[in-house]
Amino acid sequence: MQLPELFEEKMKKLLGTEYEDFLAGYEKERHQALRVNPAKISAEEFLRISPFTLEPVPWAKNGFYYGTEDRPGRHPWHEAGVYYIQEPSAMSVAELAGVQPGDRVLDLCAAPGGKSTQLAAAMEGKGLLVSNEIHPARAKILSSNIERMGILNAVVTNEAPERLAPHFPAFFDRIVVDAPCSGEGMFRKEEQAVSQWSQDNVDLCAKRQQDILEEAAKMLRPGGVLVYSTCTFAPEEDEESIVRFLLKHPEFSVKKTEAYEGFAPGRPEWVKLTDEEKESVSVERLEAVLASVKDTFRLWPHKLNGEGHYAAVLEKADGNQGEELSTLRIEKTERKNRKNGKSSGKSGVVSAEAEAWKLYREFAADTLVHGHEGIPMLYGEQLYLLPCELNLEGLRVLRPGLHLGTVKKNRFEPAHALALALKAEDVKRSVSYGSDSREIRAWLSGESLEGSDGRGWTLVQTDGFSLGWGKQAGGILKNHYPKGLRKQ
Structure with missing residues (x-):
């Protein structure tokens, strides 16, 4: 592989005697992996019946390397959402988030959906997952992958972080920021990343990452956890991004997290700050922040079976929680109105949404044994089931929860998403x-x-x-x- 000359010079200076091992990593065979969807099958059962040659990914609960001769993307199980094909190093990020069932989770830069679907698996259908992607075409791919995996509690948005933040002030328990980056860690996987590389792009990405982190910080509740990740080796986008953010935000700190085998520590000695940045805090504070970078993670292709990644787990201090935490409170009166099929306007007037819900209930009585809990919402002719009462006004929303189906001339046609969220025992x-x-x-x-x-x-x-x-x-x-x- 022909690497950019300036990139090679830079990495040689950074790595010193380790550079030859790093360079030799590009000659290694690239590892591919899939992640079993526990909503469909347990990892243990999948291993028992799988036609593929599988070895566990050490840092991913449901992750498995598959053999070079395997073609899981062509198998019908892929279309059924039984697994998600995902780069193995990328599986580390959602694991580090430590998501629990019932959490409120934001995946801020979510396409194509690997990390979102992994977060959803940890949530076990409980809580709220907001999966956001700023680019419309990529947001559609994200939405289709959420559908394929049969996820019940996800809302997919297509927004810039600065437009999303006012809707979710100090709301989320966990936020994942898999930031857009220069992609140096993907050189083995994507030739386009090599041809597009430049130091100017590295610097541009680093600036953009600071802007994204600023908005993410606004949406994390006190005591919450933010996982920042990139798929690049550039210190400007990795350790420096974390240090700059922490210097501006004393309420955040690096959360010491157990490393998996092959994970290398962050490199504070690679951080370069301006004199102004150094003078903005005390010497003690600066030294403490730099030292904490050792508790972030670098995933090197020459040290483990995966591509290049960087990850940092940050925790927001538990402060005064008397402030308004969310615009998404579930209002009991409104929920009652929705369930009773009344509009929120004039008393006793049945809304189009209520009519749609009635048609769905007729379909359900004929077809379903078990349905799903949630709050019905009609978007045009499309009926969705929201995981909780959401104020989505003014946001570009691709998927406001589980898509139940379409209302067509006084009849109901079930959605493909609903089928993928059901099992045989749920239907007649x-x-x-x-x-x-x-x-x-x-x-x-x-x-x-x-x-x-x-x-x-x-x-x-x-x-x-x-x-x-x-x-x-x-x-x-x-x-x-x-x-x-x-x-x-």
Whole structure:
């Protein structure tokens, strides 16, 4: 691999005698991994039935390296959300966040969705996950991956951090900032990262990262945890970004976290500050902040089986929590109105949302054994189930919770997302075909199948994993697999 000359010179100065080992890492075979979705299957059970050659990723609870001959992206289980294909080093970030069920979590720079889906797995469907991505096209990919993994409690937004922050003041328990960066750690994986590299871009990314951290700080509650990460080696974007942020924010500190085997400590000696920055705090404070950088993490490709990453776990001091923590409080009166099918306007007037909910309930009575808890909200013709009462006014929202379906001329058509969030025991009608069967190949390409004598919406599965909806009628199982997902 031909690396940028200036990059090589810079890394040689930083690493000294270690540089040759670092350079040799580019000749190593790149490792690929997947992460099992515990909402679909346990890691133990997946290991038992998996057709792939798997070895555990040491720092990821449900992560596994797969063999070079394996093609998990082509297997029907991928479309069923049984696992997520993810770069192994990237799996470290969500693990370091220490998310618990019931937490309020923000993934601020979330596309394509690896870290969001990993955070969601730790939440076990409880609490609130806000997955945000500033770029519209990437936000759509993020939203589709949230759908594929059958996540119930996620809201997907397409916003700049400075527009998101006023909606969530001091609200989140955990925030992940996987910051846009120069991508030096991805040189083995992405040739484009090599061709686009420049020191000017490194400096630009470092400035942008400070802006993002400033907004993230506003949204973290006192006592909360913020995980900052990049996929670059540049100290300007790694240790320096953390030091500059900490010098401005004495309420934050590096949280000492146990390192996994192969994780290297941060390098405070690589931090370069201006005289003005050094003089902005006491000598003792500066020394303490620099020393704390050793408790951040560098993941080097020549020291572990993964690409280059940097991660820092920061904790916000527990201060006065008497302030208003959230604009997202669940108002009991409003929830009661929604459940009773009343509009929030004139008393006794049934809203379009209530009519949509009525149609959904009719569908549910015919099709579902078990549904999901939440608050119904109608966006145009689309009915969603919010995990809690949310004030989303003024925000660009791609997915306000679980997509239940579409209201069409006094009938309800269930969403693909709903199918992926259900299991066979949740529905009254389901069929399952082997992942290597002719039926599944035909189904994924959009063909209808031979049905039974029954009628109505039917959950179609492969090896017991939900793939989508079919509709039984006249001995035919009509295919409702989304056209945009069909295999050619």
